[in-house]
Amino acid sequence: MSTLPLREQVRRDRMSQVLRSLSAHLMVWYDTPAGLCEVLDTTLPRDQQRCPRTTTHGVTFFQGNGDDVTAYACTEHAGPLAATALRSPYIRASPYRIR
Numbered sequence: 001m002s003t004l005p006l007r008e009q010v011r012r013d014r015m016s017q018v019l020r021s022l023s024a025h026l027m028v029w030y031d032t033p034a035g036l037c038e039v040l041d042t043t044l045p046r047d048q049q050r051c052p053r054t055t056t057h058g059v060t061f062f063q064g065n066g067d068d069v070t071a072y073a074c075t076e077h078a079g080p081l082a083a084t085a086l087r088s089p090y091i092r093a094s095p096y097r098i099r
Helices: 006-021 075-087
Strands: 026-028 039-041 057-062 069-073 092-097
Touching: 006 026, 006 069, 026 075, 039 075, 057 075, 069 075, 075 092
Parallel strands: none
Antiparallel strands: 026 039, 057 069, 057 092
């Protein structure tokens, strides 16, 4: 059972669904502590997939139906995470600095 507030659980669930639909190698680490990068890189060895850096950017994914969702990433992962939407005609992404 997750200790996350319901609103945060829903956001992370929606973000995970968006990234899975894009068939991206970057995913969202579901149980990341607040303030840390949520990106999980599936191309790395299992013990190195979770990013330990502090969140510096938000990456909002726009789906065109008003169901926008934001992931929180470090400087290194914000651009590549947004780039996962480039292949999709239905989803676009926009990174922005939060700190």
